[in-house]
Amino acid sequence: MKKQICSLILGALVASLVFYSCSRQQEPAMVIPANTTAKQGTSSAATLAALDLMSGNPILPPFTADPDILYANGRYYIYTTANGPTVNEFHAYSSADLLNWVDDGVVFNLNNVSWSHADGWAPCVVARNGQYYFYFTASKKIGVAVGASPTGPFTDIGAPLATGLGTDPIDPMAFIDTDGQAYLYWGNTTLNIQKLNSDMVSLTGTRSNAKPSNYFEAPYVIKRNGIYYLMYSVNDYRNNDYHVEYATATSPMGPWTVKGRITAPNGNILGPGHNAVITRPGCSSEYYFVYHRRTSTNVNERQVAIDRMFFDAAGNIMPVNITTSGVIGITGSAPCTSPTPVANGIYAIRSKVNTSSGQGLYLDIPACGTGNADVRTWTRTNCNGQRWALTYQGNGFYKIISQQPNHKSLDLDACKLAVGTNIQVWDQLNNDCQLWRIEDAGGGWYRILAKASGNVMDLANGDPTPGADIRSWSWNGSDAQLFRFEAAP
Structure with a gap:
């Protein structure tokens, strides 16, 4: 019914047209994936290599769907x-x-399963008892296979683990609670929840069918601060508005309170759904949201992507920012990232690029103007056009507001999302074009990423001349894209 055969076809990353609502005229433009475009005006091997510092979405070359994610043995x-x-x-x-x-x-082939050889959908893998348990759908039944490594080989237990209520008992997800009790969630339109025995290959206890009112399929559960978060997909996957919502409970079996929506189509990126979530090992507040989506009119040409997921101060999951740039690379040795690496306050924002004589270059409103204007660089002055108030918004992003008397907001020109869009100051609006993520790049330097486009603040062509343009660009790791926040009186 829902999963169709996904051909293993290598494809180029697809740029996305993304439209946002602004109070002024918009010029929708192509967003170029950050790992496919070199910085204009540069051709060095170092710059081109730096393009790989962002994952880029989609992250897997073939058309495929329904991802689950696991961390094991450093991978x-x-x-x-x-x-x-x-x-x-x-x-x-x-x-x-x-x-x-x-x-x-x-890693697992249904040809080796006695009870089904077809329709293998939506796997989930968990580690326990020194083994890896591979839960899967086949012929609309739930199976489980066991292996000694994350890549198997996995051996089926010889019979379906569960069928469950509903016409499509599919999409298994195994969750191990902090007390050690494991649960299995599965089902399309009907949500089935039941405890797993400690052997992880048999069920026990009473089955619950408690579900949020708008649940459709693809359950996924995490626990945070004693609260259980059930994420699930809404609508048939062929619907352009296939998306993820979530509900919460104080028990892993419900009842569930509907909380809100996590994903939405973004321009020509359609059907962002069927997700999994992982926290980076050792970084309990660093969440990564893995899901599938498509840009094709062929509903089976889905591709896997990854973006960051954040919680607000009240514990609500914030809507995930669907991007083409993806996430910054992480390794086991890299420090944990924080959504608030810079404290709220007033700063002068300095580029890592200096003038040819070694003077610092700062984000500046030309001629200390008070109107809407492009932002450029200049050497340090006492003008309020070089003083910026950072205020964290509780959703992974900051507002950056000029301290000129009219307090204009740092903004993407006309809400354009293309690489090369000017960065300006504009009247404060309630849209994503005036929200900025600040990420620690090490050594006291940061990159400043626009929520709307997923591109970063950039000094045009690395120009060391005062008055050079500040724009947005795909991330390439150059000094022109690194900034420092200096205390400003």
């Missing part, structure tokens, strides 16, 4: 709906840094 593993002649071959893809993914090949 991240993504498992997706099967491909092959009868949708029978499950692959694993792995990465050490969320940037560079390799196909580990077929």
Whole structure:
């Protein structure tokens, strides 16, 4: 019904047209994936290599869907709906840094299952008892196979683990609670929840069918601060508005209170749904949201992507910013990232690029103007046009407001999302074009990323001349894209 065969076709990353609502005229433009475009005016090998510092979405080359993610032995593993002649071959893809993914090949084949050889959908893998348990859908039943490593080989237990209520008992997800009790969630339109025995291959206890009112499929559960978060997809996957919502409970079996929406189509990025979530090991507040989406009119040409997920101060999941740039690379040695690496306050924002005589260059409103204007660079002055108030908004992003008397907001010109869009100050508006993520790049330097486009603040062509343009660009790791926040009186 929902999963169709996904051909293993290598494809180029697809740029996305993204439209936002602004109070002024918009000029929708192409957003170029950050790992596919070199910085204009540069051609050095170092700059081109730096383009790989962002994962880029989609992250896997083939058309595939329904991802689950696991961290084990220093690597991240993504498992997706099967491909092959009868949708029978499950692959694993792995990465050490969320940037560079390799196909580990077929880790489980339904040809080796006695009770089904087709329609392998939506796997979930968990580690326990020194083993890895591979839960999967086949012929609209839930199975489980066991292996000694994240890439198997996995051996089926010889019979379906569960069918469950509802016409499509699919999409298994295993969750191990902090008290050690494991649960299995599954089902399309009907949500089935039941405890797993400690052997992880048999069910026990009473089955619950408590579900949020708008639940459709693809359950995924995490626990945070004693609260259970059930994420699930809404609408048929062929619907352009296939998306993820969530509900919360104080018990892993419900009842569930509907909280809100996590994803939405973004321009020509359609159907962002069927998700999994992982926290970076050792970084309990650093959440990564893995999901599938498509830009094709062919509803089966879905692709896997990854973006950051944040909670607000009240514990609500904030809507995920759907991007083409993806996430910054991480390794086990990299420090945990914080959504608030810079304290609220008033700062002068200095570029890592200096003038030819060694003077600092700062974000500046030309001629200390008070109207809407492009932002450029200048050497340090006492003008309020070089003083910026940072205020964290509780959703992973800051507002950056000029301290000129009219307090204009740092803004993407006309809400344009293309690489090369000018950065300006404009009347304060309630839109994503005036929200900025600040990420620690090390050594006291930061990159400043626009929520609306996923591109970063950039000194045009690395120009060391005062008065050079400040624009947005795809991330390439150059000094022109690094900034420091200096205390300003």
